[in-house]
Amino acid sequence: MIDIKFLRENPDAVRASQKGRGEDVLIVDKVLAIDEIRKTALDAFETIRAEQNLLSKSVASAKGDEKAALLEKAKALAGLVKEADAKRAQVEDEAKALIMQLSNILDPEAPIGKEEDFVTIEHVGTPRVFDFEPKDHVELGKLLGAIDTERGAKVAGSRSYYLTGAGAMLEFALINYAIASANKAGFTPVIPPVLVNPAAMEGTGFLGQAAENVYHLEKDNLYLVGTSEVPLAAMHMDEVLPADKLPIRYAGYSSCFRREAGTYGKDTRGIIRVHQFDKVEMFSFCHPNEAKAEHQRLLQWEKDFLNAMEIPYRVIDVASGDLGSSANRKFDIEAWIPTQKAYREVTSTSNCAEFQARRLNIRFKDADGTKVVATLNGTLVAIPRMIVAILENHQNADGSVNIPAALQPFLGTTRFELV
RNA sequence: GGAGGGCUCGCAUAGCGGCCGAGUGCACCGGUCUUGAAAACCGGCAUACGAAAGUAUCGUGGGUUCAAAUCCCACGCCCUCCGCCA
Numbered sequence: 001m002i003d004i005k006f007l008r009e010n011p012d013a014v015r016a017s018q019k020g021r022g023e024d025v026l027i028v029d030k031v032l033a034i035d036e037i038r039k040t041a042l043d044a045f046e047t048i049r050a051e052q053n054l055l056s057k058s059v060a061s062a063k064g065d066e067k068a069a070l071l072e073k074a075k076a077l078a079g080l081v082k083e084a085d086a087k088r089a090q091v092e093d094e095a096k097a098l099i100m101q102l103s104n105i106l107d108p109e110a111p112i113g114k115e116e117d118f119v120t121i122e123h124v125g126t127p128r129v130f131d132f133e134p135k136d137h138v139e140l141g142k143l144l145g146a147i148d149t150e151r152g153a154k155v156a157g158s159r160s161y162y163l164t165g166a167g168a169m170l171e172f173a174l175i176n177y178a179i180a181s182a183n184k185a186g187f188t189p190v191i192p193p194v195l196v197n198p199a200a201m202e203g204t205g206f207l208g209q210a211a212e213n214v215y216h217l218e219k220d221n222l223y224l225v226g227t228s229e230v231p232l233a234a235m236h237m238d239e240v241l242p243a244d245k246l247p248i249r250y251a252g253y254s255s256c257f258r259r260e261a262g263t264y265g266k267d268t269r270g271i272i273r274v275h276q277f278d279k280v281e282m283f284s285f286c287h288p289n290e291a292k293a294e295h296q297r298l299l300q301w302e303k304d305f306l307n308a309m310e311i312p313y314r315v316i317d318v319a320s321g322d323l324g325s326s327a328n329r330k331f332d333i334e335a336w337i338p339t340q341k342a343y344r345e346v347t348s349t350s351n352c353a354e355f356q357a358r359r360l361n362i363r364f365k366d367a368d369g370t371k372v373v374a375t376l377n378g379t380l381v382a383i384p385r386m387i388v389a390i391l392e393n394h395q396n397a398d399g400s401v402n403i404p405a406a407l408q409p410f411l412g413t414t415r416f417e418l419v
Numbered sequence: 420g421g422a423g424g425g426c427u428c429g430c431a432u433a434g435c436g437g438c439c440g441a442g443u444g445c446a447c448c449g450g451u452c453u454u455g456a457a458a459a460c461c462g463g464c465a466u467a468c469g470a471a472a473g474u475a476u477c478g479u480g481g482g483u484u485c486a487a488a489u490c491c492c493a494c495g496c497c498c499u500c501c502g503c504c505a
Contacts, residue, residue: 046474053474056486060437074485197495370466 001359002102004035017106020320022114024101031098038088038095045084052081101208104355107292107329110320117319118332124303125312127336132397136339137388138270141167143399145419146391147271158268159260159275161384166416170390171278171383173410175253178280178305178381182251185301187282190252192231195222200234203360205326205352212261228252229377232283236362241373243366247286247294251380254279271384272344280380285362288354291374295351298378299331302347305380308406311389312336314343326352335389346385349378 007014011028018025055077059070106112111119141147146167152160163171179189201207201223206214215224225231232252241248256279267273282301286294299315306313318330327350334343354372357363363370394402401416408414 042468042474049475050473052485056437059485071485076485078485 001100001355002105003354003358004031004099006105007031007099007102008035014102014105018103020106020110020112021103021323022321023103027098027101031095031102034091034095034098038091041084041088041091045081045088048077048081048084052077100202100359103208103323103325104328104353106320106323107351109317110323110329111317112321113319114321115319118322119317119319121315121317121331123312123314124307125310125336127312128338128393130338134338134392134395135399136270137391140391140395140399140401141270143418144391144401144416146170146416147387149270156275159273161271161274163383163387165419167387169411170387170407170416173407174381174383174386175278175280176410177308177407179251179253181305181308182280182282182301182380185249187249187251190228190232190235190250192228192235192252192254194225194228194231194254194257196225196231196234197222199237200230200360201225203237204230204233204356205324205359206230208325210324213259215257215259224257225254226258227256227279227377228254228281229283232281232377233356233362233375234360236285237360239362240370241285241362241364243287243364246364246373247284247290249285250283252281252283254281256382270388272388274384277382277384279382282349282378282380284376285357285364285373286376287364288372288374291351291353291376294374294376295329295331295349298349298376299333301380302333302349302378306333306335306346308404309386309390310404311393313346318348324350326350326355328353328355335385336393337389338392344385344388346382346389347379349376351376 002014007028011032015025015028018028052074055070055074059067059074062070111117135143138147138149141149144167145165146163148162148164149160152162183189195217198207198221201214206223206226210226214226216222217224223230229252231254232250235250236248255276257276258274260273260275263273271277282298284294284298303313303315313333313335316332316334318332323330330348330350332345333347335346336342337344352375354374356375357373362373362375364373390404391401394404396402396415399418403411403414403416
């Protein structure tokens with residue numbers, strides 16, 4: 001949610017930001033208009049309520065005829081108070097609903113434009129030149145007995161899969177390596193709930209445009225999270241954190257669930273785009289002044305991970321039109337996928353600044369008072385895509401796959417052999 | 420799934436229709452006293468919006484009433500017991 005005070009003082013900045021995202025600009029004026037009505041309604045209510053409070057007090061102390069007369073007056077007033085209160089509540093709800101629709105204000109440095117208007121920040125490593133025809137991860141997964149998409153579809157429909165043998169081992173190795181390095185870097189490892197209530201989902205900004213990609217369990221009114229960002233952010237909902245504890249950093253390991261609505265025909269082969277996968281996510285609560293620097297740190301940890309996997313990649317500065325509504329800036333890391341001859345997103349880090357924290361009411365207290373914290377998130381490793389990148393980049397002519405040195409201690413071997 | 424009990428200011432509790440934004444104890448902060456500390460005593464000690472007056476907040480949402488922490492309804496969460504179960 002955008003700070004209404006900020007919006008009142010900088011309506012043009014908010015308009016520009018909405019425009020940059022390709023979102024509704026007129027909403028800014030709607031919000032301002034209803035905010036005025038809100039103030040008037042609140043004022044009217046407070047005035048009449050104060051009057052009623054006074055009157056009620058005199059009823060309590062009055063006696064006889066005087067009391068009867070005051071009671072008459074008070075009864076007449078009660079209806080008016082109720083009316084004013086209803087009006088106030090209605091307008092406040094409308095105002096809140098409108099404000100909640102506004103996306104986060106863009107970082108001025110974020111590139112403006114649509115999905116394809118990203119800016120490439122750097123390339124790391126060079127795509128390998130193969131002296132044989134590289135196989136894609138589906139084929140390699142079969143040869144290694146690592147991935148079974150056919151049985152996945154049989155049991156759970158399209159975009160489902162089994163990780164078996166080497167595939168399962170690889171997941172455990174990736175998770176263990178990720179958690180171990182995050183722990184070493186000062187993150188607190190967390191295994192969060194993946195089933196969360198509406199407040200958590202709403203607060204993190206996933207019930208807006210992203211709502212159609214969220215699984216909802218209607219009977220229990222709970223949601224399956226698409227990322228542990230949700231339970232990690234909501235963990236400190238309605239709390240005031242001590243300033244000297246910041247930054248608070250968590251590395252959450254969880255399954256993630258995505259409906260992938262509206263992606264029919266996209267990445268239908270293999271496990272690039274699936275309904276369920278496991279992921280280690282970094283999450284940070286920090287001082288708003290530190291958010292930009294923290295964003296760079298998260299990006300660096302992501303790069304460290306890719307470097308350790310010995311995979312060529314590029315870093316892009318995601319364009320305004322392709323940011324989630326919570327982010328003011330986002331960097332994606334895209335790994336080179338040989339058989340697609342393309343860089344594909346494997347991790348992503350977003351600076352949400354105070355946007356989520358304001359919705360979730362997460363604050364910190366220092367000498368100057370109580371203020372809203374900033375929140376940031378970044379993928380350390382999303383399993384299926386990392387498996388794709390590792391298998392395809394490190395394959396040998398016969399279909400065996402070399403294991404990156406960093407993972408070897410967790411697997412006790414240097415390569416995956418054909419089964 | 421069934422039966423009970425509970426949810427009040429950091430913690431523990433009082434309050435059971437007006438004098439309650441709310442008493443008491445502990446904790447915490449400041450002061451007096453002390454060589455220092457403890458004890459004792461004095462004072463302070465919720466949050467949001469607001470320039471202020473003020474308004475709102477006693478799990479959440481509704482209702483009754485001139486007036487609700489207090490009465491009624493629904494929901495949430497916690498605890499105990501029974502059943503079922505990894």
